[in-house]
Amino acid sequence: MTVLTAADQVPADAVLLDVRWQLGRTDGREQYRAGHLPGAVFVDLETELAAPGSPAEGRHPLPSVQALQSAARRWGLEDGSRVVVYDAAGGLAAARAWWVLRWAGLTDVSILDGGLAAWRGPLEQGEVVPRPGSVTLTGGALPVLGPDEAAALAAGDGVLLDARAGERYRGEHEPVDPRAGHVPGAVSAPTAENLDADGRFRTAAVLTERFAALGVAPGTTVGVYCGSGVTAAHQVAALAEAGIEAALWPGSWSQWSADPDRPVATGPAPHDAR
Numbered sequence: 699m700t701v702l703t704a705a706d707q708v709p710a711d712a713v714l715l716d717v718r719w720q721l722g723r724t725d726g727r728e729q730y731r732a733g734h735l736p737g738a739v740f741v742d743l744e745t746e747l748a749a750p751g752s753p754a755e756g757r758h759p760l761p762s763v764q765a766l767q768s769a770a771r772r773w774g775l776e777d778g779s780r781v782v783v784y785d786a787a788g789g790l791a792a793a794r795a796w797w798v799l800r801w802a803g804l805t806d807v808s809i810l811d812g813g814l815a816a817w818r819g820p821l822e823q824g825e826v827v828p829r830p831g832s833v834t835l836t837g838g839a840l841p842v843l844g845p846d847e848a849a850a851l852a853a854g855d856g857v858l859l860d861a862r863a864g865e866r867y868r869g870e871h872e873p874v875d876p877r878a879g880h881v882p883g884a885v886s887a888p889t890a891e892n893l894d895a896d897g898r899f900r901t902a903a904v905l906t907e908r909f910a911a912l913g914v915a916p917g918t919t920v921g922v923y924c925g926s927g928v929t930a931a932h933q934v935a936a937l938a939e940a941g942i943e944a945a946l947w948p949g950s951w952s953q954w955s956a957d958p959d960r961p962v963a964t965g966p967a968p969h970d971a972r
Contacts, residue, residue: 699809700805700806700808701796701808701809701840701899701924701935701938701939702808702809702810702811702899702935702939703782703808703809703810703811704811704816705810705811705812705816705818706818708735708782708810709780709782710813711782711808711899712770712780712781712782713739713773713774713775713779713780713782713828714735714736714737714738714739714782714783714784715738715739715773715781715782715783715785715792715795716730716734716738716740716741716784716785717741717743717783717792717794717795718730718740718785718786718787718791719742719743719744719783719785719794719928720787720791721873721874721925721928722873722874725792725822725881726740726742726743727742729786729894730825731824731825732823733818733821733822733823733884734814734821734822734826735814735819735821735822736820736821736822736825737822737826738778738784738822738826739773739774739827739828740825740826740935741769741773741783741795743758743791743794743795743840743928743955743963744758746761746765746766746769746959747761747766747769747794747795747798748761748927749759749761749762749765749840751926751952752958753876753894753948753953753956753957754953755885755948755953756926756927756948756949756950756952756953756956757875757925757926757952758794758926758927758928758948758952759803759927759948759949760798760801760927760948761798763776763802763835763836763837766798766802766835766837767802767833767834767835768917770799770831770833771830771831771833771885772828772830772832773828773829773831774828774829774830775831775833776831776832776833776835777832777916778790778806779804779806779834780806781799781804781806781807781808782807782808782809782810783795783796783799783807783808783810784809784810784813784814784817785813785814786813786814786815786898787813787901788812788813788890788893788897788898788932789809789810789811789813789893789897789932789935790889790890790928790932791807791928792810792813793809793928793929793931793932793934793935794927794928794931795807796808796809796931796935797840797934797935798931798932800839800840800891801837801838801839801840801842801946802835802837802839803834803835803836803837803838803839804833804835806955809899809935811898811899812896812897812898813897814852815896815897816896816897816898836909837911838864839852840934840945840946841884841943841944841945841946842945842946842947842948843921843923843946843947844949845953845954845957845960847921847945847947848881848921848923848947848954849881849883849960851883851920851921852881852882852883852884852968853883853917854883855921856915856918856919857885857912857913857918857919857920857921858881858883858884858885858920858921858922858923858947859884859885859887859912859914859920859921859922859923859933859944860880860881860884860885860886860887860923860924860951861887861888861889861922861923861924861929861933862880862888862889862924862925862929862930862951862972863888863890864886864888865908866878866880866925866951867879867884867886867966868880868886868964868965868966869962869963869964869965872955874925874951874952875925875951875955876956877954877955877962878955878964879955879962879963879964880960880962880963880964880968881923881951881954881962881963882950882961882962882963882968883961883963884923884963884967884968885912885913886951886968887909887912887922887933889924889929889930889932889933889936890972891908892905892908892925892932892933892935892936899935899936899939900936902939902941905936905937905939905940906920906924906940906941908940909937909940909942914937914942915942916940916941916942918942919936920942920943920944920945921944921945921946921947922934922937922944922947923946923949923950923951923954924951925943925950925951925952926948926949926950926951926952927946927947927948927949927950930946930947930950931946934946934962939946956957
């Protein structure tokens with residue numbers, strides 16, 4: 699599975715998608731307009747890479763294939779397009795676009811390793827409006843979990859990785875969701891630890907060692923969640939770099955924590971339920 703493209707290896711014919719988004723911020727488009735890779739099209743994660751949120755489905759449910767296809771055509775995508783996605787945060791948001799487009803059936807999609815900071819060429823200001831494309835998307839090309847399947851993995855059918863920061867996993871801090879803690883049995887695996895000090899993905903060898911220490915190796919049945927299925931996509935990308943296929947749980951903690959019948963665990967241990 700194609701995951702990464704180095705900044706000096708971006709194909710000349712690639713469609714560049716700028717996916718600047720951070721939890722609690724709404725100025726991604728303004729950041730994009732101030733300076734982006736030449737020709738890059740802004741993608742709104744909230745409205746184009748997700749359906750409207752709800753307690754039942756989580757904060758960032760997957761968009762419908764029809765809605766995503768309409769957005770992808772606005773971005774200028776064609777069948778067979780090469781796509782490179784990036785952000786200014788080590789790919790933590792851009793990976794959502796990588797995963798969603800791969801799930802939707804595109805095969806040549808990669809993340810700009812290191813994001814905007816790794817780019818050494820000139821930047822362009824303003825808005826890029828490409829000629830509309832005619833891409834056809836399908837959906838279902840990558841594995842997806844629901845809450846019951848995630849619970850089964852955490853209970854021993856495989857490994858369920860929690861990609862949020864450690865303090866959210868332990869229940870010490872919860873900035874947005876109804877309850878603090880984690881799915882009982884889930885293993886803490888903060889997404890930020892996939893990156894080196896320069897915001898690039900760690901090498902495949904290092905990632906392989908990291909996931910092996912968490913009980914995940916090639917052939918392991920593994921699922922990933924985060925707060926709302928955004929940074930979990932980054933974890934799926936890192937696992938793919940290590941040669942491990944993983945399923946994404948789009949509803950993630952925002953879906954689980956909104957259901958009062960779902961148990962919650964706190965603390966550093968996977969099974970400390972309450």
